[in-house]
Amino acid sequence: MRLFLSLATVLLAVGGVQAADFAATKGSGLIDHDFGGAYGGLQVGGAWGAVQLGVNPSVSVATNAVFGGAHLGYTVVTGHVAAGVEADVNGASASGRFVYGALPGSYAQNLFGSADARLGWVSGQAMVFALAGYAWTTLEGRYAGADSSAVRSGYVVGGGLDYALTDQFSWRLEYRYYDFGRQDFGIAPFSARIADNILRAGVSYRFGGF
Numbered sequence: 001m002r003l004f005l006s007l008a009t010v011l012l013a014v015g016g017v018q019a020a021d022f023a024a025t026k027g028s029g030l031i032d033h034d035f036g037g038a039y040g041g042l043q044v045g046g047a048w049g050a051v052q053l054g055v056n057p058s059v060s061v062a063t064n065a066v067f068g069g070a071h072l073g074y075t076v077v078t079g080h081v082a083a084g085v086e087a088d089v090n091g092a093s094a095s096g097r098f099v100y101g102a103l104p105g106s107y108a109q110n111l112f113g114s115a116d117a118r119l120g121w122v123s124g125q126a127m128v129f130a131l132a133g134y135a136w137t138t139l140e141g142r143y144a145g146a147d148s149s150a151v152r153s154g155y156v157v158g159g160g161l162d163y164a165l166t167d168q169f170s171w172r173l174e175y176r177y178y179d180f181g182r183q184d185f186g187i188a189p190f191s192a193r194i195a196d197n198i199l200r201a202g203v204s205y206r207f208g209g210f
Contacts (some may be wrong), residue, residue: 109140127163
């Protein structure tokens with residue numbers, strides 16, 4: 001996590017050298033920033049929610065966590081309309097302990113990522129966008145002395161704002177909802193309903209079209 005924060009700070013410092021002149025040129029909103037082409041960057045954020053363990057009865061385990069990761073994407077802009085694809089991967093601190101049926105257990109969700117399609121609207125330095133796509137996560141469970149792990153697929157939907165600082169650098173703020181359905185860990189009666197709400201901020205560097 002410290003590495004992601006340090007890299008984001010360096011990227012911001014480099015981009016800030018040009019930010020004042022860039023804002024003076026495009027701050028009026030009369031000139032749309034070119035968000036087109038390939039880009040990559042880093043993000044950090046927080047997740048909140050709960051994992052529902054078992055069926056009848058069920059136990060709720062909080063999944064509040066912090067995370068950091070990297071993203072890579074490509075955008076095509078036609079007029080004010082932007083469309084593109086993006087993939088990302090994240091490391092998270094989501095974990096919890098619980099007691100179910102008088103027996104102790106634990107749960108962890110350490111990695112997650114997605115590949116999504118994005119549709120946006122560009123005005124001046126800003127681009128608002130919606131996204132939807134495929135998502136995956138790694139899961140680890142321990143219950144009654146037995147261990148289990150799985151890679152679970154699901155979907156992600158959300159939206160956010162990209163704001164250009166210079167011709168190459170932009171900041172972003174996003175909300176995402178991930179749903180991975182119910183995972184049977186193979187340890188009766190341990191199954192889990194997995195869904196995550198995520199708010200994240202990031203910085204991107206645009207390589208341009210090719």
